[in-house]
Amino acid sequence: MLWTPSAKWAANANIAKFIRWLEERRGLSFASYESLWRWSVSETEAFWGALWDYFEIKSSVPYERVLASGAMPGARWFPAVRLNYAEHVLRCERPGADALLFVQEDAAPAGVLWDDLASAARIVATQLRALGVRRGDRVAAYARNIPETMIAMLATAAIGAVWAGCSPDFGSRGVLDRLDQLRPKALFCVGGYRYAGKYFDRREELRGIVAGLSGLELVIDMSRRGPQGELDLPAGALRWESLLDHAPVPGGDFSFDQVPFDHPLWILFSSGTTGLPKPIVHGHGGIILEALKTLQFHMDIHPGERAFFYTTTGWMMWNVVVSMLMTGACPVLYDGHPAYPEVDALWRIADRCGVSFFGASPSYVEIMRKAGVVPKARYALSNLRAIMPAGSPVSPDCTAWFYDNVKSDLWVATGSGGTDVCSGLVGGVPTLPVYAGEIQARQLGVAAEAFDDNGVSVIDQVGELVITKPLPSMPVSFWGDETGERYRGAYFDMFPGVWRHGDLIRINARGGCFVLGRSDATLNRHGVRIGTAEIYGALAGIEAIADSLIVNLDLPGGRFFMPLFVKLKSGFELDDALRRRIADALRREYSPRHVPDRIVEVAEIPYTLTGKKMEVPVRRILMGASPDAVLNRNAMANPATLEAFVAYAASQSDYSLAPSAA
Incomplete structure (x- = not known):
């Protein structure tokens, strides 16, 4: 725990004012944030209706009900209102x-x-x-x-x-x-x-x-x-x-x-x-x-x-x-x-x-x-x-x-x-x-x-x-x-x-959350799911690494291959000693399943224009797909970076898409 609010801070928070309003106007009492959250998701119409009133939403036509249909997709909110x-x-x-x-x-x-x-x-x-x-x-x-x-x-x-x-x-x-x-x-x-x-x-x-x-x-x-x-x-x-x-x-x-x-x-x-x-x-x-x-x-x-x-x-x-x-x-x-x-x-x-x-x-x-x-x-x-x-x-x-x-x-x-x-x-x-x-x-x-x-x-x-x-x-x-x-x-x-x-x-049990990256880029090794954020978090402590990208390939015959691509800072070399440092850090901080099968040096890591690592397209390219079939180069910040991954996929020196002997 790095910080906890003072009593004055907590009392002045906007959410505390809302809780007091709910007690005064709705006769509701909440002893904790957890109890407030559970009410907000179990009593959907009551919660969003309370927000409407609390924030004094202006509508030229008042609402008759909050949620006409709760189906997903297709939910219909405040169906009669007119606002801007x-x-x-x-x-x-x-x-x-x-x-x-x-x-x-x-x-x-x-x-x-x-x-x-x-x-x-x-x-x-x-x-x-x-x-x-x-x-x-x-x-x-x-x-x-x-x-x-x-x-x-x-x-x-x-x-x-x-x-x-x-x-x-x-x-x-x-x-x-x-x-x-x-x-x-x-x-x-x-x-x-x-x-x-x-x-x-x-x-x-x-x-x-x-x-x-x-x-x-x-x-x-x-x-x-x-x-x-x-x-x-x-x-x-x-x-x-x-x-x-x-x-x-x-x-x-x-x-x-x-x-x-x-x-x-x-x-x-x-x-x-x-x-x-x-x-x-x-x-x-x-x-x-x-x-x-x-x-x-x-x-x-x-x-x-x-x-x-x-x-x-x-x-x-x-x-x-x-x-x-x-x-x-x-x-x-x-x-x-x-x-x-x-x-x-x-x-x-x-x-x-x-x-x-x-x-x-x-x-x-x-x-x-x-x-x-x-x-x-x-x-x-x-x-x-x-x-x-x-x-x-x-x-x-x-x-x-x-x-x-x-x-x-x-x-x-x-x-x-x-x-x-x-x-x-x-x-x-x-x-x-x-x-x-x-x-x-x-x-x-x-x-x-x-x-x-x-x-x-x-x-x-x-x-x-x-x-x-x-x-x-x-x-x-x-x-x-x-x-x-x-x-x-x-x-x-x-x-x-x-x-x-x-x-x-x-x-976790107290309601704390950890978002670990896109699920499409999940590293699923032998049924154990690994978030890419865990890999990147461990690598952040290794001075030689400027950037990285990891994917996991599901290969024929129930096999897996997980390469890690790294961009190194100037003056560093991807030698056996650095490879061992990377593997030891991942094994120590997480598990043996987090250790990549191969570490490959590249000049740059590919990103979208919005700053996201392109893990899914790289994985699909390594599985044999054409780059133009899996990505839009106009959506990339650095399209030229793909060539290294295309060349790696073409060589198949580290893995094979052919079924294993087993």
Whole structure:
């Protein structure tokens, strides 16, 4: 145990206020978080109905019942209501107060007042309507993490249109693979961006995107002028400044489009390791409820606080950052390199902006550790009280690093969820202790279990992460999946009627959770399932290794072969001594089954554009599949890295796909 909340901390937590409200308004009493969680998943309608009332959800048509059908897939939430996501954001408008802070490389933080944000959103929404954008039309973005992008998204939602975005570091093919599935009517775009002190001209990619998008009628240039000057856009394209150059629309005169609970709000995309990325549709009502619950109860964000999570516009965390506005908090947007001009750039921003809540990935912590950065030695971080590591499995050492190097009195609220629900499934609880490497609990309303291969819930065993009760933010659909076949295949093929998330999880007796990586990349050796995070966690302590990837091959005749691919740091050699160190560490920290059959040096490890190791495609390539049959190279951050694995598969020097003699 690394931290436990004080009595004052626990009493001031948002979740404690909700518990007191439940007692006063509903006559319910809960002695522990565990008892509250069990009520939230056993009394589904009562819990989500209570959230609706507690958060004072605004609906032009009141709800008659919470859940018309609890079947999965096909759950129908709040079937009669009419509401709008942007209205719930802009109702938090506080004249004269900062709605957000914006930071660029080598620039001081700049505040954006609520007055200006809300006014701009209403003007843009009004002009989009005048230009013919209607409810249900798709509005796409090729955009940076700047205030204009957030305003454009809120304006889109305000009129019932559907938002979808990509960050400008995507190439044109990767963007078209995503956005052309949607046939957007309008595109907000930039012609370049600054990163690590350099300007990246994206005008050529943008021309290809504009030319390739079917049905595109309207292009709006949001570029903050870069060294390349004006964009070469088609006739009729608008500049952001001209879109805003209209009379203000008073809040009382603006009409938010009132849409059904499950009306599409935005479309996020899967990583697209195989085929075209899946366009995941989220609804207005589900995101409103889920965002308020997660941000207030499991991230404990309070009105007036400043919150910072480094993200680009192409990651679901950008959408979560936008939703922070609904809590009355002030999000910090950063457009730039996370380690420029110095490796501790994000800590400098957090300190200058007086951040209370800071989001960080475990890989970022590893960079800090290797660079010898100790934030508490450089910065006061006087307002900082909570950190959320997310994005990949968190080791005990990673959790401990924050207490040793940032603050001893700090709530480390590790979380895990995903693009599929645009939220967390397991995460922090500010009234519980923090244990090293452990996610504190299952989130309220999330009936998460670990299932074995027979669909039986297990404790203290590794199993499939499943959800046995519907959630409001489960996707409405996949765009274009008229029959629902792709949707059912993605989540309900293994356990009918139960959502399979695709991660491995272990839940201990006190409800603590350990997410161990994607289940599709599971290392199943002789019936014993090993999460890849265990391998990577053990290798993190070996100085010579810069990066690694491990897969397990199920070969004919009941045989197994598990190669480990390693990228070494400069100056190190993969000799017998290093191989022994690796094997000894895995055997010592876990078991003999964790020791690879072969260790192979490669120049680079393949990653998706969203930063995930490509374990599944590599495994399939080693099993003889063509690379183009198992992955989309446009979804890769470094496509050239595949050649080493293709060559290794072709040689078959270490394993054979032929049946064994036995």
